[in-house]
Every structure is written in C-alpha cells, then in structure tokens.
Amino acid sequence: GIYLAEDASKVDQYCEPDDDPTSNDVELMKLHELLYEAHGDSHPGEVFYAFVCKVLLGCPMYTKGPAAPAMPTSVSGPTASCEEGKEVFANSSRRQLVNVPGTVIPYHSLIVEKGPGSVVVR
Secondary structure, eight states: OOOOOSSHHHHGGGOOOBOOTTOOOHHHHHHHHHHTGGGTOOOOSSBOOOOOOOOOOOSEEEESSBSSSSSOSBBOOOOSSOOTTOBOBSSTTOOSBOBOTTSSOBOSEEEEOSSTTOOSOO
C-alpha cells in the first residue's frame, strides 16, 4: 500500500533514512546516481525522501478514527460515509476496504479526519 498525508510532519513516521552512500542495492545506486553523481554532488549522509503528489482518491470512505484502539476493523463516527461501528475492511487481512453500500465496488481509499482517534500528529 501507499501512505499519503496532507501534513509533511506525518510522513516521517514511516520513512527510513538513506544513510549508506556505498549501498550495493542496485535501485538505490541508480537513485544516488540520478540525484547526486549526475550533478557532481556526493551523497550528503542521512537523507529522507518524500514525494509530493496530487492524488485522485476515487470514492473514499471517511472516518474519525478506530472504534477500538487496537487494530481498527470498524470506525467511530458519524461521518459522511461511516456510522458508528461500521466495518472498514473486507476481511481480516485488512488489505481491501468494504464495498460502497448498494454496489459490488469497494471504496478506493480511506481518509482519517481529525477526531478523538487521530491524536498522534494533528
């Protein structure tokens, strides 16, 4: 999956540093070549990368946080698409969202709005 955030201070929770300019990883070597060597620069040391994206979310499901603090399977609400306790994921693997009501099409994305369950960074 892909993690997108509207606040750059949130994405760093999921990033790992690129701190090895001598890595043998082929893809990382290509990245270093494009970003640094092609411009006559050397790898600066500990670097974190983030992409700035304009994203189409399709038909999103909205939530204000998990109904239970452990692994969320339902949401707290209400929001435009979620009533209290509504299921979010189609199965226990939590890789697929539930279907849009009245269809066989799953929601395309999950948007967590500011609320009592989203207190880590806000």
